[in-house]
Amino acid sequence: MLPDSAGDAPLAGLTRAGDGPGASSRRSEVLPPPLPFYRKLCYAIGGAPYQMTGNALGFFLQIFLLDVVQLEPFHSSLLLFLGRAWDAVTDPAVGFLVSKSPRRKLGKLIPWIVFSTPFGVVFYCMVWFTPSDTMPVSLKFLWYLAMYCFFQTSMTCYHVPYSSLTMFLGGNQRDRDSATAYRMGVEVFSTLVGSGIQGQIVGRYHASMMESCSVPNGTLYNSTSPGLTDTLENTRRAYVIASVVLGSLYCMACLILFLGVKEQPGPLSPLGKAQLPFFHSLRIILGHQPYVWLLCGFLFMSLAFQITQGIFAFFCTHAAGLAGRFQHLVLIMLVVASLSIPFWQWFLVRFGKxxxxxxxxxxxxxxxxxxxxxSHNFLVFVFMVVLAGCSMAVLYLLPWSMLPDAVDDFRLKNPDCLNLEAFFYSFYVFFNKFAGGLSLGISTMSLHFAGYRASDCTHNPSVILTLRKGPFDPMW
Incomplete structure (x- = not known):
């Protein structure tokens, strides 16, 4: 159970400009001006690249590596796990570097966001590029591992300072919660855009590859037939096109954030350099009980959702009889999640977080x-993904809405520990990514032990059982 200090009503005394040590003598001061709508919107749009690219990777990277690149499940699982483990480790390191950064003319956080964007776009496109089939498997593995790690590092340099920016938008706590709701609405919509663009571009090619199972040799696109080879090459080309489109939207979102948001330091958030060393900062932060409870809850929520997300395309294609239609289910789920954000924002204001x-x-x-x-019932799946979309909206909105409350509670109890906001947010992102890496490793290794082969048209019963009773078992 999450503690009250990380949860419900706004913390007493945090809505006034002068709050902090000795704030009781300044209660008559004027409240800070509210955040204008355009600043909330520009800030929210800045969160699009992380969710847009992350969900495209989450929904499609496994099936891309196994069915398009044709890596073995063991290599794919190892690649994904190592990449996410590296990504998770970089979060605290980048958070510490951001906290140690001086405040410059453009601010303390925004320069990290701007200068990491070109690298993030380039490496994202390279993740979806398929090397020559003549390349040895070991070199393919190293290629994708390097590109994946470089992209995740670039995205960490973008997302850790961006998420920390929540504390430096100005306004009071209600404004901050409102800005977080805007951000989550845009982020859920960006998952819709990212997964939708990717799914609509590549989905029909995956359906074409499944249709190739009708050939007499009974294997998928593993024949020397020119038609089958062309289908695989078209699928690979479609993934590259989708990555370029999403990369362009990545750059546009960063530009809007840069032009529309200016960092606003406060009495408890001076935006200076953190003075505490790394391990001392780590010990103090992880010793704050409300934050630790929130981290643990976020970890298990993310793990459950990301296991389901990572295997969803496989499940629809190979177990549910909905090959070529899973992209429509993903779109429906994300549309529902996006539209239900305002309802959950009202619910948390009315009943608590x-x-x-x-x-x-x-x-x-x-x-x-x-x-x-x-299985084989598209309408039933539509209704179920509507429910899943409503639940996904809660996962997007509530943890990030509760985190600033825990940070405020820490700052009131530790007034001498300043400028550690990036550290708080980096560990939050770390646990989310750790859950993602663990989920990918669990799901892909499960397929490996079940005997999954990318070239098979029909899979043995153990593979179907793994798809049905593994990630989709409610006991997860």
């Missing part, structure tokens, strides 16, 4: 049960 978490996350349980039991 912890009740919103408990009610919202419970919606996915019946959806997973029905998805496990039903």
């Amino acid at each position: 912890k009740p919103a978490v408990f009610v919202g996350l419970s919606l996915i349980i019946p959806a997973l049960i029905v998805i496990t039991l039903v």
